[in-house]
Amino acid sequence: MVAVGGSIGTGLFLGSGAAIENAGPAAILSFILAAFINWTVAMALGELACAHPAAGSFGVYGDLYLNSYAGFIARAGYWIGLALAIGTEMVAASTYMGAWFPAVRPYIWIIVFGALLLFINLRGVGSYGRFEFWFSMIKLVTILAFIVIGAGLLFGGRISPQYTSHGGFFLKGWMSPLFAMTYAVYSFGGVEMVAVTTGESRAKEETPRAVWITFLTLTFVYVGAIVILLGVMPWNHAGVTESPFVTTFRTIRIPHAAGVMNFVVLTAALSGANATLYVASRMIFSLARTGWAPSSLGRLNHDGSPQNAVLHSSFGILFAIALVLWIPENAFRYLLGAAFTGMILSWLVSLAAHIRFRRKLSAMELSGLPLRSPLGIWGSLLGFIGVTVALIQTWLSPRTNLWSGLACLAVLSGAFVMLRKRIDSKRSLVT
Secondary structure: OHHHHHHOOHHHHOHHHHHHHHHHHHHHHHHHHHHHHHHHHHHHHHHHHHHOOOOOOHHHHHHHHOOHHHHHHHHHHHHHHHHHHHHHHHHHHHHHHHHHOOOOOHHHHHHHHHHHHHHHHOOOHHHHHHHHHHHHHHHHHHHHHHHHHHHHHHHOOOOOOOOOOOOOOOOOOOOHHHHOHHHHHHHHOOOOHHHHHHHHOOOHHHHHHHHHHHHHHHHHHHHHHHHHHHHHOOHHHOOOOOOHHHHHHHHHOOOOHHHHHHHHHHHHHHHHHHHHHHHHHHHHHHHHHOOOOOHHHHOOOOOOOOHHHHHHOOHHHHHHHHHHHHOOOOHHHHHHHHHHHHHHHHHHHHHHHHHHHHHHOOHHHHHOOOOOOOOHHHHHHHHHHHHHHHHHHHHHOOHHHHHHHHHHHHHHHHHHHHHHHHHHHHHHHHO
16 A cells, blocks of 8 residues: 555646646556556566565665665665655645645645654654555545446447547557656656565565565556546646546536535645655665665654654655745646656666666575566566656656756765765774
8 A cells, every 4th residue: 555655646636647647548547557567567577576675675685786886876876866756746635726726825734744744754654554554445435436427428328439539549659658658657756665665564475466466456446547647638638636536527527526526635735745744754764774864854753654764755845845936837837857767776676687687596495586677677577668758758748857867866966975975984983
């Protein structure tokens, strides 16, 4: 539920609108391709998590099978991406609240919801888990209901399918599905949280089941939802000023359904932010415990929560406030693009580490894994190529993402060099 909760949020409920704007009905193909990429990542992480359950997850895999630089940028980049992703959820939540309270400034809602998130995450993991379970269940059940109702309307003949209306399926061009890949792949971001949470799971035997349930749930929900969404709603009604799911219910005129759906997408944004803050704090906690972040971030409070790590991981909330004050019309897109780069670094390192892992694994060791990728090394190679294409596309449109992405890599590389010198000097003093 942590992985599902972290995935089903703004990426689907609001980011799908941006994907439809870029590709029209062909955005369906973007989500299908993103599902395949997500499968390769899920299988790679599933195998690695079964062999090495750890709170540091893909950072540990990078250390073990690549090098310390890969392990560092995977964890530190992912942490930055997660912290900024919290900001996207906050911007989305303020957008949804604007439908009910248009006179209230968006930054007010970001402050209120940010305080709620900190209150939940500064307590024990049990409190967080209960909150996240029910919030995840609300949005999951609602999306399933949306798929069932939409399918009934389409197959029952009450609504004419919109797939080829308003210019055709590929009205934005044959390459348009690639232009929407950023939003589609970002929507699937969260499957890696299964690996992150193995450090706090009861038994590693639960990992294969968690990986498969997460992947199958997200694939059915995302692909099913986008197929129904584009079948019911004219694509040119989509955007990021309102969730396309709310727009759909407003279009088909089911009484009060738009208001109910707005409540659901609000809970989805809060749930996504909640799960993201949880994983971000564990990521910086892992870095602190291995010497790659200040030691104060590796301490637990009396409830077993990494309090300092949680507080430092919430800086995306401040970014969200700043953006809605100065560039409210593009706040969501800019934050999403920056968060995407951090998430993708973790996927690239995970896939590369899995390739090395498989090459070193003996046939006997492979047979002993409770979860095995059907595509093996080839699946990770294909996934690596797909993720790289999605990253390049993200950096080229808009160009702001390119400079922010390169700046992020430069900062991470500089931090690695400085921290590596400090760690080496400490080790030399010990010896």
